[in-house]
Amino acid sequence: MASRLLWASRAASYLRISAFHRGLSTVIKDLKYADTHEWVKVDGASATIGITDHAQDHLGDVVYVELPEVGVTVAQGKNFGAVESVKATSDVNSPVSGEVVEVNSELVGSPGLVNGSPYENGWIIKVKMSDTGELNSLMDSNQYSKFCEEEDAKH
Amino acid sequence: MRLQRSLEACKFGIINYFDALKLQERLVSDRKSGKILDAILSLQHPPTYTLGKRQTDHNLLVSEADLKTMGAELHYTERGGDITFHGPRQAILYPIVSLRDIGFGARNYVEGLESVMIEVASFYGVNAHAGKTGETGVWVGDRKIGAIGVRISSGITSHGLAFNIDPDLRYFKHIVPCGIPDKGVTSLKRETEMELPPDEVIHEQLIHCFAKVFRFSDIQWKKQ
Numbered sequence: 315m316a317s318r319l320l321w322a323s324r325a326a327s328y329l330r331i332s333a334f335h336r337g338l339s340t341v342i343k344d345l346k347y348a349d350t351h352e353w354v355k356v357d358g359a360s361a362t363i364g365i366t367d368h369a370q371d372h373l374g375d376v377v378y379v380e381l382p383e384v385g386v387t388v389a390q391g392k393n394f395g396a397v398e399s400v401k402a403t404s405d406v407n408s409p410v411s412g413e414v415v416e417v418n419s420e421l422v423g424s425p426g427l428v429n430g431s432p433y434e435n436g437w438i439i440k441v442k443m444s445d446t447g448e449l450n451s452l453m454d455s456n457q458y459s460k461f462c463e464e465e466d467a468k469h
Numbered sequence: 470m471r472l473q474r475s476l477e478a479c480k481f482g483i484i485n486y487f488d489a490l491k492l493q494e495r496l497v498s499d500r501k502s503g504k505i506l507d508a509i510l511s512l513q514h515p516p517t518y519t520l521g522k523r524q525t526d527h528n529l530l531v532s533e534a535d536l537k538t539m540g541a542e543l544h545y546t547e548r549g550g551d552i553t554f555h556g557p558r559q560a561i562l563y564p565i566v567s568l569r570d571i572g573f574g575a576r577n578y579v580e581g582l583e584s585v586m587i588e589v590a591s592f593y594g595v596n597a598h599a600g601k602t603g604e605t606g607v608w609v610g611d612r613k614i615g616a617i618g619v620r621i622s623s624g625i626t627s628h629g630l631a632f633n634i635d636p637d638l639r640y641f642k643h644i645v646p647c648g649i650p651d652k653g654v655t656s657l658k659r660e661t662e663m664e665l666p667p668d669e670v671i672h673e674q675l676i677h678c679f680a681k682v683f684r685f686s687d688i689q690w691k692k693q
Binding site: 350371372373374375377378380393396398399400401402403404405407465466467468 | 521522523547548549550569570571572574575576577578579602603605606617618619620621622623624
């Protein structure tokens with residue numbers, strides 16, 4: 315058991331994933347996080363946005379993703395779409411403000427990508443940021459991990 | 470340390486779907502801004518068909534004109550789930566709660582709502598159970614007795630559950646309920662051997678079970 319854990323944490327640090335030794339959710343370093351469980355990956359002025367592993371785990375199997383149209387404006391903290399799972403639709407909020415430049419149309423036919431690959435193939439929208447300063451109000455991976463632990467402890 | 474959490478329970482009679490929707494929107498907004506604490510609405514609707522966010526109107530088997538003739542309304546909503554029917558003698562609960570404060574995620578919340586209906590069914594000797602994956606709701610055998618459709622906006626819930634006490638089940642013939650063909654619908658009246666109390670009693674039992682499942686310390690009752 316000990317050697318499996320050692321292997322897992324070595325693999326985790328190689329892949330630059332920090333793994334909870336207790337919980338099931340993964341958190342990726344170098345991403346920023348909102349307290350409504352969305353992540354954002356920044357590349358210059360471009361931001362890719364999705365929901366976190368913690369979020370998809372708490373939602374259950376996603377059966378439908380409501381995507382915005384390309385060209386609409388999104389605002390930090392405001393919802394831009396929704397995901398449906400087990401008879402519940404949950405709003406998805408944008409961690410940053412800007413203009414939607416791309417949406418992940420794969421999610422139309424394969425909404426389950428949000429569950430299976432929340433940080434990669436399950437990305438939801440790409441935004442051209444209007445104010446990169448907004449990133450400062452988001453959490454980094456360590457802060458987000460702690461945030462999730464505190465939330466889960468309430469249950 | 471567990472904080473004391475109060476649930477405000479508002480009891481209505483039969484109210485129109487649109488009016489209930491507007492009320493919920495106001496309460497969700499108030500809950501978001503912290504103006505109010507967690508609340509639950511208890512009511513029934515006049516004959517109403519509703520669709521969820523996916524707008525699966527292919528599961529409506531009659532035209533809108535026919536619905537009007539029947540005296541039923543049709544509403545498109547933002548909740549999860551497929552098409553369903555609401556009508557008199559069907560108990561509706563619309564909890565407006567902060568999932569974050571109660572420490573639940575969407576999946577656990579829906580499972581909690583299922584357990585509320587399962588428990589109340591058991592009071593009447595009815596052995597109900599949750600559905601298989603993809604068939605959310607509460608079943609007796611392969612007959613559906615309770616349905617769930619929820620919306621979560623910034624962590625605040627709206628819409629909720631519908632529990633068949635003794636509605637006119639013929640209305641369900643005009644839809645593919647919840648998009649699941651070949652499965653029937655049923656009611657507490659059909660499944661129990663016991664005599665049922667007035668609907669108000671069953672509504673209160675549902676609210677008590679809700680408070681227990683979601684760990685509220687007390688209920689403040691309000692009648693409208």
